[in-house]
Amino acid sequence: MKPELEPVAGNGLLDRRLFLRYGAALSGVVAGTFTRATEAQTSSPQDFSPPWMKTPGSPHSRYGSPSRFVTIEKAVPGGLPGVGSARTPHHLLEGSSITPSGLHFERDHAGVPDIDPEQHTLLIHGLVRRALSYDLNALVRFRLHTRLLFIECSGNTGGNNAATPPQQNVGALYGLLSGSEWTGIRLADLLDEVGVLPEAKWVIAEGADSAGMTRSIPIEKFFDDAILALYQNGEPVRPEQGFPLRLLLPGWEGNAQVKWLRRLQLARTPHYGREETSKYTELLPSGKAIQFSFPMGVKSFIQKPSFGIDLQGPGVYEVSGLAWSGGGRVKRVDVSADGGRTWAPAELTEPVLSKAITRFRIPWRWQGGPATLISRATDELGFRQPRHDEWVAQYRRPQGYHQNSTQAWAVGSSGIVSNVFY
Numbered sequence: 008m009k010p011e012l013e014p015v016a017g018n019g020l021l022d023r024r025l026f027l028r029y030g031a032a033l034s035g036v037v038a039g040t041f042t043r044a045t046e047a048q049t050s051s052p053q054d055f056s057p058p059w060m061k062t063p064g065s066p067h068s069r070y071g072s073p074s075r076f077v078t079i080e081k082a083v084p085g086g087l088p089g090v091g092s093a094r095t096p097h098h099l100l101e102g103s104s105i106t107p108s109g110l111h112f113e114r115d116h117a118g119v120p121d122i123d124p125e126q127h128t129l130l131i132h133g134l135v136r137r138a139l140s141y142d143l144n145a146l147v148r149f150r151l152h153t154r155l156l157f158i159e160c161s162g163n164t165g166g167n168n169a170a171t172p173p174q175q176n177v178g179a180l181y182g183l184l185s186g187s188e189w190t191g192i193r194l195a196d197l198l199d200e201v202g203v204l205p206e207a208k209w210v211i212a213e214g215a216d217s218a219g220m221t222r223s224i225p226i227e228k229f230f231d232d233a234i235l236a237l238y239q240n241g242e243p244v245r246p247e248q249g250f251p252l253r254l255l256l257p258g259w260e261g262n263a264q265v266k267w268l269r270r271l272q273l274a275r276t277p278h279y280g281r282e283e284t285s286k287y288t289e290l291l292p293s294g295k296a297i298q299f300s301f302p303m304g305v306k307s308f309i310q311k312p313s314f315g316i317d318l319q320g321p322g323v324y325e326v327s328g329l330a331w332s333g334g335g336r337v338k339r340v341d342v343s344a345d346g347g348r349t350w351a352p353a354e355l356t357e358p359v360l361s362k363a364i365t366r367f368r369i370p371w372r373w374q375g376g377p378a379t380l381i382s383r384a385t386d387e388l389g390f391r392q393p394r395h396d397e398w399v400a401q402y403r404r405p406q407g408y409h410q411n412s413t414q415a416w417a418v419g420s421s422g423i424v425s426n427v428f429y
């Protein structure tokens with residue numbers, strides 16, 4: 008059996024199916040493939056019994072934590088405590104479309120409130136037949152729904168709108184994106200109960216943090232797929248994500264997904280607050296700005312290799328990364344190793360779900376010369392990521408929201424990876 012490693016695109020991108028079929032064989036056959044194993048010194052495992060096999064291990068834990076040999080942390084910014092963002096360290100993660108709850112990114116305007124759930128209520132009022140106030144006991148009696156979703160701050164990857172490419176890892180550049188399996192109540196069910204008056208067009212959502220962060224949401228989204236989240240990855244929503252209640256607007260910009268939700272006011276018009284006037288609007292070349300640009304565009308990035316994750320000599324590598332779209336499912340991710348001249352389709356890890364993170368993988372034989380790796384995602388609506396120059400031309404600098412251009416990583420002959428605009 009001699010597997011054929013014919014590239015499917017220029018500069019060494021290989022067919023993923025070959026690896027599924029010949030995975031083990033390839034590492035032996037092809038010089039410089041995945042394997043970095045060393046020659047075994049002995050054939051008997053008894054010759055080496057490590058200290059942890061000689062005494063019983065530690066007792067059960069009440070709440071498990073990672074191995075003490077593993078340090079994966081969010082970088083916490085300086086400045087005012089609790090104000091700003093702590094990003095998901097994507098450069099240290101692998102495998103899942105679900106972000107471990109403790110590593111979900113955090114964007115807080117005034118810190119994380121310490122809410123006593125017994126004292127927390129959600130008031131729904133304004134243009135409704137009867138205003139109602141719900142405590143948690145009332146809410147858990149509703150029908151629950153579970154869905155895997157991404158949340159992305161529309162400021163994510165704003166760094167790539169600088170004049171020169173920032174040399175930062177994918178945690179810093181893409182860390183305002185996380186995925187969770189959320190469980191909660193459909194807002195449509197709650198609105199049915201209060202009875203929406205026909206003149207209601209907007210829902211004004213207010214958080215119980217000391218910023219009292221507030222956003223105006225078109226009512227259609229509430230009838231479509233908005234969720235009041237009570238659980239995150241199978242346990243109550245974490246304080247950083249909005250305990251005890253968080254508004255989820257699948258596929259829409261993070262800012263509108265109000266945490267620590269305490270009030271929904273149905274109204275004729277938006278409230279035109281800070282977060283939808285001076286912030287979270289996009290300045291156009293004409294000097295006008297786009298307001299209420301809710302859905303997040305189709306987007307992807309190569310996580311490995313990337314800045315800080317360099318190549319260790321020529322050979323076969325797996326190129327992998329994450330793709331997502333606020334418009335629905337990711338339909339395909341193409342990868343180029345020659346700066347966008349030729350493209351090959353990457354394998355998408357199942358299940359590929361609407362408005363959730365999808366992982367992609369494709370093998371690549373690096374010959375050792377300079378290369379430029381790019382991923383380009385297309386969603387089921389037919390939207391495709393723009394090139395960096397195309398994206399930049401849409402706006403007036405320094406506008407950095409909704410940055411969804413393709414990410415290019417230049418690999419130097421020594422294997423060092425850097426961020427480039429192309």
Ligand SMILES: Nc1nc2c(c(=O)[nH]1)N[C@H]1C(S)=C(S)[C@@H](COP(=O)(O)O)O[C@H]1N2
Nearest residue numbers: 112113114115116160214220248261262266
């Ligand atoms: N009440 C309240 N809701 C909020 C915020 C906030 O500061 N206060 N930050 C918003 C912003 S800008 C984003 S991007 C998301 C971040 O959600 P996360 O912190 O759970 O990742 O929450 C949004 N909801």
Ligand SMILES: [Mo]
Nearest residue numbers: 160161261262
């Ligand atoms: Mo945000």
